[in-house]
């Protein structure tokens with residue numbers, strides 16, 4: 285779709301309308317800790333409310349400094365870094381992305397389990413392999429180290445005296461890696477298997493109403509390549525960037541899925557019904573009858589937006605996968621049995637799901653500018669989707685797409701689509717990626733200008749400097765402004781924003797600091813400045829007066 289640029293005035297008045305919406309109070313969203321309006325500070329005096337209304341956020345200016353900088357009223361402490369021990373057997377993986385915290389007990393939100401995705405590795409740091417040097421031989425030991433450092437981590441964390449700490453050796457602490465056996469939640473084997481080896485490329489994710497984690501396999505072709513098709517129907521293997529298939533012959537079709545992990549016992553499965561593509565995230569909505577709707581985007585140039593609607597309560601297997609036609613506001617079913625075009629081109633529903641991109645194009649799905657994270661507005665029910673950029677099409681700064689389902693029903697097959705806000709000079713941000721609503725419905729957004737283009741002459745990104753975290757307050761003096769509240773260290777992006785259930789902590793990953801490093805003795809970043817003198821992807825906990833006040837604003841708008 286075409287991008288529309290909002291000027292500030294238009295944008296504020298737009299958000300103003302949104303804030304008058306009726307709280308739909310979806311019970312699942314209310315309980316998941318990410319968008320929770322159930323905790324409201326009661327009994328504020330008029331004076332206190334007026335003070336909150338006047339709360340002024342002092343935004344940061346862009347920075348190219350190698351540091352994590354926060355605006356006034358915010359503080360951080362580093363919760364866990366790459367290679368930290370989580371138990372006597374296991375260490376924390378590389379390039380952290382999605383985070384999700386589930387307390388053991390709703391009454392004690394300061395103690396629970398944190399899931400963290402580990403998307404990919406920088407081989408120079410992880411396996412001492414100089415990526416891209418054709419003269420260097422790679423060993424299986426190096427590949428094994430890389431395979432260990434992707435996937436995800438579960439760690440028990442606890443807050444003591446205002447600081448979150450990992451409980452070392454807690455029996456729940458475990459790693460999921462590219463070597464973990466994972467069952468397929470499907471009746472037909474894929475490439476002959478019902479259990480496959482490993483998960484990787486774990487970018488963003490989601491949480492289920494039954495309190496399990498979802499982790500999404502995004503750029504899966506970077507590790508085992510892809511099966512490509514020629515016009516005559518014959519296939520060939522497109523090689524991967526990391527070349528793991530030269531050591532382990534796992535088929536590409538085993539990757540590119542949504543994976544679910546039960547934090548209590550580590551049970552893990554891949555959900556085939558949700559389709560195979562570069563899944564950025566998976567955002568669930570539970571309907572009144574307990575059926576679920578799962579939104580997921582395919583983060584690649586000119587790919588699509590999907591939603592799965594289950595036909596049975598709490599199922600991620602029984603149901604239909606749809607793809608979006610945003611030009612006509614229709615969800616198109618990827619249903620082999622009832623779509624003659626699909627019956628002609630594919631042998632079965634399983635094949636349609638494995639080759640979801642091709643099936644979507646065949647049915648006229650709309651090509652989008654790299655759909656990334658998806659969040660459901662807890663006040664209006666609108667679905668927001670980051671479209672990060674599409675450089676070959678000249679969209680350098682991206683935008684946020686808004687989907688309004690017909691009659692605000694998430695299982696509707698009709699919707700309207702519009703531009704919620706556009707990246708670029710005027711709005712002060714570029715390349716939106718992760719989104720999170722806090723307890724008051726303020727929108728938090730991270731950006732992902734790629735390392736190869738950030739702070740580089742010749743690209744239109746100079747003025748934005750390092751990647752950042754922004755907040756868009758819903759009400760009060762700053763309503764509708766896009767305010768930069770944190771700057772990332774050099775080469776890094778912030779990922780995986782997730783609020784603690786009491787809204788007082790924002791967990792945030794700092795992914796790929798120092799990614800442009802080509803010489804270990806001369807890294808481009810030293811954050812988080814520990815004794816090893818190399819950059820380390822880490823998860824931080826952000827707290828402070830500002831977050832607490834932002835989360836309290838909800839009371840003013842309570843209908």
Ligand code: FEO
Pocket residue numbers: 403487488502564583656
């Ligand atoms: Fe891994 Fe689309 O970000």
Ligand code: CA
Pocket residue numbers: 487488564656657717718732779
């Ligand atoms: Ca992302």
Ligand code: CA
Pocket residue numbers: 656672717732
């Ligand atoms: Ca991204």
